[in-house]
Amino acid sequence: MSAILSYEFMQNAILVGIMASIVCGVIGPFIVTRRMVFISGGLSHTAFGGLGIAYWLGIRPLFGAMAFVLTAAVLIGRQEEKRLSQNDLFIGILWAVGVAIGILFIHMTPGYAPDLMSFLFGNILTVPRADVLITLLLTLIVTGAVTIYYNGFVAIALDEEYARARRLPVAALKMGLMILTALSIVTLIQVVGILLVIALLTIPVAIASEFARNFRRIMLLSILCGILICLSGLMASYFIEFPSGASIILIGGALLGVVKGVKRVTNRRKTALP
């Protein structure tokens, strides 16, 4: 085990896995309670456009992804504020256009794009040290902002209209949450890839919600669940040479299934007793 830990790529992978779990646990419960799962899917797919352009320009892919996801987050946030309603039409269009831009620019870039698959499906084992530092920065920003604005974010997730009636800066809080979601997604893309990001934002929260019914506790448990899932997936990936992103998500999905199954059986037993 200590031999594995001596590899730099393994250290990077573990660090990024833990940080990604923290981000998921901190932002995931807000995404689930505010029903922003579809928005998150849209945001993560628009990242593909940024990746394509970054490849074409020959700059660091993470920066391209970040620029695109942040822009999309601001656009969706403004659209929501203007119409005061959900706008899945607009999100769906951003989603597809983002992917299309990515495909186009990758097509225009000469030669084979080697890291492309790792961005689509994630490869935690190939995260370079520089990206570990960027991930650390993103994790600190997301966790710090949620800690400071916790009451405000809870207020808009619980009852947005009431928050408005209490004169909270609801529009700014919503935009802030949208931008934090974008930053989290950029962090997670490295771990599980564009296609699987939503799973990491939802599965740990779903498992945590089976055990805790208090928002703070759900956050904490989601973080722990995330770490468990990410590190198990990482080991599976290292030892059996499974793709890491898929391993992480499938372990998470299986864990959720087991938890739900066990709970159902124990509940049935409880009710069956006289």
Added chain:
Amino acid sequence: MENLIEIEHLTYGYQERAVLEDISLAIAPRDFTLLIGPNGGGKTTLLKLILGILTPWSGTIRFQGETGGRLGYVPQSARFNRTFPISVFDMVLTGCIRGDNYLSRHTREEEEKSGAILEKLALYGKRKDNITDLSGGQLQRVLIARALVSEPVSLFLDEPTTAMDITSQTDLLDLLAELQERMSIMVVTHDPTPYAQSYRHIACLNRRLYFHGRGELDSATLEKVYGCPVEILGHGIPHTLLAAHEEGERP
């Protein structure tokens, strides 16, 4: 300004369609106003405009002193999204959050106040329960507790008796009578009967505001507001709710 809240020539709508036209209304301190009218008549919308949840197309809403920051809101419990994982106590505590204090932690004083309100509304035993597990009537009381913990000067309740049985209704009416000692109250309802003895002003809303002021009103005018024959039963109270008035009459 003698009134707590003065609304003048308020107009508002969704998309292109106006739901409220030229609404003028005043709320005095310790007033008890019933806001009645048919479904879709704009009752909840007017409440949301007064509370600042929606911004009017035109017209003004003026508040006396710091009243604007001290409005209590009790939304319809049936429409409340109760999927958020929060305990009764923490939910009531969120009532203390304001635009100027939401960055700080809850104070000991706020926690004590929340406890006291829960005690008063016979919810203290439920304080650790999740809001998902409450009955409709209990959730309604939690929503009232959340509004009261901020010590409002004006309280707005949207269909508060809908989820309640008769006993809870009576309790609510007693509570409102007590609260009226220190705040103005506005109740949105499609059924004014339970409040027949408490109200001081009544406003019939169907896109326009038809009436305002206690007295007696004939059923022909009510019919005009609701668009169909209406009967309001007094449950043994020997006077009718509303007085006659001409259309276009201003409060």
